[in-house]
Amino acid sequence: MFRPMLDPGAPAGAPLRFTFDGVVMTARAGDTVAAALLANGVAVNRETPVSGAPRGAYCMMGVCFECLVVIDGVGNRQGCLVPLEDGMRIETQHGARQAEFREGIEA
Template sequence: MFRPRPDATAPTIQLEVEGRVVAVPIDTTAAAAVLLAGFDDIRESAISGARRGPYCMMGVCFDCLVEIDGVPNRQGCMVTVEAGMRIRRQRGPRALSLTEPEPNPHHEGGG
Protein backbone atom coordinates (compact mmCIF):
# COMPACT_ATOMS: atom_id res chain seq x y z
CA MET A 1 0.00 0.00 0.00
CA PHE A 2 2.57 2.58 1.05
CA ARG A 3 6.09 2.50 -0.30
CA PRO A 4 8.72 5.03 -1.36
CA ARG A 5 9.21 5.89 -4.98
CA PRO A 6 11.97 3.73 -6.47
CA ASP A 7 13.85 6.80 -7.72
CA ALA A 8 13.80 8.53 -4.31
CA THR A 9 17.34 9.21 -3.09
CA ALA A 10 16.85 11.60 -0.17
CA PRO A 11 19.31 11.42 2.71
CA THR A 12 18.02 9.21 5.53
CA ILE A 13 18.08 9.10 9.32
CA GLN A 14 17.68 6.14 11.66
CA LEU A 15 14.95 5.79 14.27
CA GLU A 16 12.97 3.05 15.99
CA VAL A 17 9.48 1.92 15.07
CA GLU A 18 8.07 -0.72 17.42
CA GLY A 19 11.62 -1.51 18.56
CA ARG A 20 12.95 -2.00 15.02
CA VAL A 21 15.66 0.30 13.71
CA VAL A 22 14.58 1.74 10.36
CA ALA A 23 16.04 4.30 7.98
CA VAL A 24 13.63 6.89 6.61
CA PRO A 25 14.14 10.00 4.49
CA ILE A 26 14.80 13.25 6.32
CA ASP A 27 11.60 15.35 6.67
CA THR A 28 9.39 12.24 6.86
CA THR A 29 6.50 12.39 9.31
CA ALA A 30 6.21 9.90 12.16
CA ALA A 31 3.04 8.47 10.56
CA ALA A 32 4.84 7.93 7.24
CA ALA A 33 7.77 6.34 9.10
CA VAL A 34 5.42 3.75 10.63
CA LEU A 35 4.05 2.97 7.17
CA LEU A 36 7.55 2.81 5.66
CA ALA A 37 8.50 0.36 8.43
CA GLY A 38 5.89 -2.01 7.02
CA PHE A 39 2.96 -1.51 9.38
CA ASP A 40 -0.43 -0.85 7.81
CA ASP A 41 -2.10 0.25 11.03
CA ILE A 42 -0.99 2.89 13.49
CA ARG A 43 -3.36 2.43 16.40
CA GLU A 44 -6.36 0.54 17.72
CA SER A 45 -9.60 2.27 18.56
CA ALA A 46 -9.95 2.67 22.32
CA ILE A 47 -13.65 1.78 22.04
CA SER A 48 -13.97 -1.04 19.49
CA GLY A 49 -10.37 -2.21 19.18
CA ALA A 50 -10.59 -1.71 15.40
CA ARG A 51 -7.27 -1.21 13.63
CA ARG A 52 -6.82 2.33 12.33
CA GLY A 53 -4.41 3.72 9.78
CA PRO A 54 -3.54 7.32 8.99
CA TYR A 55 -6.33 8.74 6.88
CA CYS A 56 -5.94 12.41 6.03
CA MET A 57 -2.20 12.89 6.78
CA MET A 58 -2.86 16.58 7.52
CA GLY A 59 -3.89 16.69 11.17
CA VAL A 60 -7.68 16.59 10.88
CA CYS A 61 -8.81 13.00 11.52
CA PHE A 62 -6.59 11.96 14.49
CA ASP A 63 -6.31 8.39 13.12
CA CYS A 64 -2.52 8.70 13.23
CA LEU A 65 -2.10 8.92 17.02
CA VAL A 66 1.17 7.30 18.12
CA GLU A 67 3.49 7.27 21.10
CA ILE A 68 6.67 9.22 20.38
CA ASP A 69 9.59 8.96 22.80
CA GLY A 70 7.22 7.77 25.53
CA VAL A 71 4.60 10.50 25.01
CA PRO A 72 1.23 9.06 23.89
CA ASN A 73 -1.45 10.60 21.67
CA ARG A 74 0.88 12.49 19.34
CA GLN A 75 -0.46 13.20 15.87
CA GLY A 76 2.06 11.25 13.83
CA CYS A 77 1.24 13.08 10.61
CA MET A 78 2.15 16.42 12.20
CA VAL A 79 5.51 15.41 13.73
CA THR A 80 8.68 15.37 11.63
CA VAL A 81 11.02 12.53 12.54
CA GLU A 82 14.37 13.05 14.23
CA ALA A 83 17.35 10.72 14.46
CA GLY A 84 16.97 8.28 17.34
CA MET A 85 13.24 8.94 17.78
CA ARG A 86 11.25 6.02 19.23
CA ILE A 87 7.77 5.53 17.75
CA ARG A 88 5.26 2.99 19.03
CA ARG A 89 1.80 2.27 17.71
CA GLN A 90 -1.00 2.82 20.21
CA ARG A 91 -2.93 -0.25 21.28
CA GLY A 92 -6.36 0.15 22.89
CA PRO A 93 -7.23 2.55 25.68
CA ARG A 94 -4.43 4.07 27.70
CA ALA A 95 -3.95 3.22 31.36
CA LEU A 96 -5.24 5.86 33.73
CA SER A 97 -3.17 7.03 36.66
CA LEU A 98 -4.89 7.45 40.00
CA THR A 99 -2.18 9.78 41.28
CA GLU A 100 -2.26 13.56 41.07
CA PRO A 101 -0.56 14.74 37.85
CA GLU A 102 2.64 16.71 38.09
CA PRO A 103 2.15 20.46 37.49
CA ASN A 104 3.11 21.56 34.01
CA PRO A 105 5.23 24.73 34.20
CA HIS A 106 4.55 25.38 30.49
CA HIS A 107 0.79 25.52 30.97
CA GLU A 108 -0.88 28.73 32.09
CA GLY A 109 -1.91 28.29 35.70
CA GLY A 110 0.82 25.72 36.33
CA GLY A 111 -1.39 22.65 35.95
Protein backbone atom coordinates in the same frame (compact mmCIF):
# COMPACT_ATOMS: atom_id res chain seq x y z
CA MET B 1 -0.46 1.51 -1.62
CA PHE B 2 1.87 4.13 -0.16
CA ARG B 3 5.34 4.69 -1.52
CA PRO B 4 7.64 7.71 -1.62
CA MET B 5 7.39 10.02 -4.59
CA LEU B 6 10.92 11.07 -5.44
CA ASP B 7 11.90 13.87 -7.77
CA PRO B 8 14.66 12.32 -9.92
CA GLY B 9 16.63 15.59 -9.89
CA ALA B 10 16.36 16.26 -6.14
CA PRO B 11 18.87 14.93 -3.64
CA ALA B 12 17.47 12.26 -1.34
CA GLY B 13 17.05 13.18 2.32
CA ALA B 14 19.65 11.84 4.70
CA PRO B 15 18.68 8.47 6.15
CA LEU B 16 17.35 8.56 9.72
CA ARG B 17 17.14 5.58 12.05
CA PHE B 18 14.22 5.08 14.43
CA THR B 19 12.43 2.23 16.14
CA PHE B 20 8.81 1.16 15.92
CA ASP B 21 7.74 -1.24 18.65
CA GLY B 22 11.43 -2.07 19.14
CA VAL B 23 12.17 -2.79 15.47
CA VAL B 24 14.90 -0.64 13.90
CA MET B 25 13.76 1.12 10.73
CA THR B 26 15.09 3.86 8.45
CA ALA B 27 13.45 6.72 6.58
CA ARG B 28 14.47 9.97 4.91
CA ALA B 29 15.05 13.30 6.57
CA GLY B 30 11.97 15.44 5.93
CA ASP B 31 9.50 12.57 6.35
CA THR B 32 6.82 12.73 8.99
CA VAL B 33 6.50 9.87 11.48
CA ALA B 34 3.38 8.58 9.67
CA ALA B 35 5.09 8.73 6.26
CA ALA B 36 8.13 6.92 7.65
CA LEU B 37 5.95 4.16 9.08
CA LEU B 38 4.03 3.74 5.82
CA ALA B 39 7.28 3.68 3.81
CA ASN B 40 8.43 0.82 6.07
CA GLY B 41 5.24 -1.16 5.47
CA VAL B 42 3.57 -0.34 8.81
CA ALA B 43 -0.14 0.01 8.13
CA VAL B 44 -1.42 -0.19 11.73
CA ASN B 45 -0.17 2.25 14.37
CA ARG B 46 -2.95 2.31 17.00
CA GLU B 47 -5.92 0.46 18.43
CA THR B 48 -9.23 2.14 19.21
CA PRO B 49 -10.07 2.68 22.90
CA VAL B 50 -13.51 1.03 22.73
CA SER B 51 -13.21 -2.06 20.52
CA GLY B 52 -9.46 -2.42 20.06
CA ALA B 53 -9.89 -2.26 16.27
CA PRO B 54 -6.65 -1.57 14.36
CA ARG B 55 -6.20 1.85 12.76
CA GLY B 56 -3.61 3.45 10.53
CA ALA B 57 -2.77 6.76 8.90
CA TYR B 58 -5.63 8.01 6.74
CA CYS B 59 -5.81 11.70 5.85
CA MET B 60 -2.09 12.56 6.39
CA MET B 61 -2.98 16.19 7.22
CA GLY B 62 -3.98 16.16 10.89
CA VAL B 63 -7.75 16.00 10.59
CA CYS B 64 -8.73 12.40 11.31
CA PHE B 65 -6.47 11.42 14.29
CA GLU B 66 -6.06 7.86 12.95
CA CYS B 67 -2.26 8.17 13.01
CA LEU B 68 -1.93 8.54 16.80
CA VAL B 69 1.24 6.95 18.15
CA VAL B 70 3.44 7.05 21.23
CA ILE B 71 6.64 8.99 20.50
CA ASP B 72 9.49 8.83 23.01
CA GLY B 73 7.01 7.85 25.73
CA VAL B 74 4.41 10.55 24.98
CA GLY B 75 1.06 9.27 23.69
CA ASN B 76 -1.60 10.83 21.47
CA ARG B 77 0.95 12.26 19.04
CA GLN B 78 -0.35 12.74 15.50
CA GLY B 79 2.29 10.99 13.42
CA CYS B 80 1.36 12.87 10.26
CA LEU B 81 2.24 16.20 11.88
CA VAL B 82 5.48 15.23 13.64
CA PRO B 83 8.73 15.41 11.64
CA LEU B 84 10.82 12.27 12.05
CA GLU B 85 14.02 12.73 14.04
CA ASP B 86 17.00 10.43 14.25
CA GLY B 87 16.70 7.99 17.16
CA MET B 88 12.97 8.43 17.82
CA ARG B 89 11.26 5.61 19.73
CA ILE B 90 7.81 5.17 18.22
CA GLU B 91 5.28 2.70 19.59
CA THR B 92 1.79 1.50 18.77
CA GLN B 93 -0.81 3.34 20.82
CA HIS B 94 -3.02 0.80 22.56
CA GLY B 95 -6.41 2.28 23.46
CA ALA B 96 -6.77 5.67 25.08
CA ARG B 97 -3.81 7.56 26.47
CA GLN B 98 -3.66 7.42 30.23
CA ALA B 99 -4.12 10.79 31.91
CA GLU B 100 -1.58 11.77 34.51
CA PHE B 101 -2.97 13.35 37.66
CA ARG B 102 -0.65 15.28 39.92
CA GLU B 103 -1.30 16.36 43.46
CA GLY B 104 -2.58 19.92 43.61
CA ILE B 105 -3.71 19.99 39.96
CA GLU B 106 -7.40 19.60 39.24
CA ALA B 107 -8.49 17.82 36.09
